[in-house]
Amino acid sequence: MSDFISEFWSYYIAAIALIGIVWCVWLLFSQRKVAKTTGGTEDTGHVWDGDLRELNNPLPRWWMWMFLLACIFSLAYLVLYPGLGSYAGVLKFSTQGELAAHRAAQEKMQNEIYSKYLKMDVKQVAADPQAREIGQRLFLNYCAQCHGSDARGSRGFPNLTDSDWLYGGEPDIIQQTITKGRNGVMPPFAAAIDAKQAGDVAQYVRSLSGLSSDPIRASRGEGAFKTTCVACHGAGGKGNQALGAPNLADNVWLYGSSEGSIVDAILKGHNNHMPAHEEILTPERIRMLTAYVWGLSNTGGGAGQ
Ligand code: HEC
Ligand code: HEC
CATH class of the missing domain: 1.10.760.10 (Cytochrome c-like domain)
Structure with a gap:
């Protein structure tokens, strides 16, 4: 099913997608450290308008989980569906396959209607x-x-x-x-x-x-x-x-x-x-x-x- 002109581009695209996700996860864990080591609020030392201080709060837990789940979802998606270069995915999904299945279902439905008439004389059908x-x-x-x-x-x-x-x-x-x-x-x-x-x-x-x-x-x-x-x-x-x-x-x-x-x-x-x-x-x-x-x-x- 590959539309790539050479294997190289397939690997190239797959690598970019995977490195992107790994980078996102790494970013998340690197930020988690800040929250751990400081045990809560860290003051950046920046002060504006006399008493407006900039803090470095840890990322909210729910947000971290959402982020992590998004990464897991994208990995699962890439395993199941085509997305990594020319890899077809475990489900072997393709839009052409979907169309063919749709056509077959349509054909079957029509043939059920036609089969009623196949048993009749043409003149009766008329x-x-x-x-x-x-x-x-x-x-x-x-x-x-x-x-x-x-x-x-x-x-x-x-x-x-x-x-x-x-x-x-x-x-x-x-x-x-x-x-x-x-x-x-x-x-x-x-x-x-x-x-x-x-x-x-x-x-x-x-x-x-x-x-x-x-x-x-x-x-x-x-x-x-x-x-x-x-x-x-x-x-x-x-x-x-x-x-x-x-x-x-x-x-x-x-x-x-x-x-x-x-x-x-x-x-x-x-x-x-x-x-x-x-x-x-x-x-x-x-x-x-x-x-x-x-x-x-x-x-x-x-x-x-
Ligand atoms: C080899 C067989 C053959 C011979 C010989 C032949 N025809 Fe035809 N003719 C046909 C066929 C077949 C058609 C229908 C063509 C079509 O389907 O368009 C036709 C069509 C016609 C038509 C058109 C009919 C219409 O409804 O408009 C006329 C008029 C006609 N022929 C006259 C003649 C005449 C006059 C001769 C002798 C000089 C002749 N044909 C010889 C086979 C033949
Ligand atoms: C591209 C044009 C075209 C299409 C599409 C077409 N036909 Fe025809 N049909 C003709 C022509 C021209 C003739 C006459 C052939 C001859 O003169 O020999 C004809 C002849 C016929 C005849 C014979 C008539 C007789 O007097 O014996 C029948 C029946 C017929 N067609 C049914 C159909 C049906 C049903 C369809 C659709 C599935 C269809 N046609 C599609 C051009 C077409």
């Missing part, structure tokens, strides 16, 4: 008001910066309160998403599809969810969609949760439904990342969050609802 409160607090701490405090997401960050899922909304899939993270990758197609053709494909994509589209351009784009896009987005553009390829026919958009944003997706691709939380959160906490997120779209208990 319906429990106390569990939902815990889940919401965790969500605000760990997830809200990306998904929003109401979990409704924003451009590029999925809304977790609807029933539209990139990867799937069953509890085990949500748990997997939080634990391991996700990487939604759509390659850029600029090399295969030019900007004009991309516009036509975008018109076709818009027609899939009933948005206004130019039927002639859409029918020109249909062919390219069917050869290039269905591999991931599926027949009819209904998506593929195994790849995280969004459903393009449901009018829920991660990036926007304008021709411009769809053309951008085609030409530049997307690379979206949800970080893994297994290093940050305990499995118990991930389970509480799973229940909370599942509950947002299934029990009507969503934040802001």
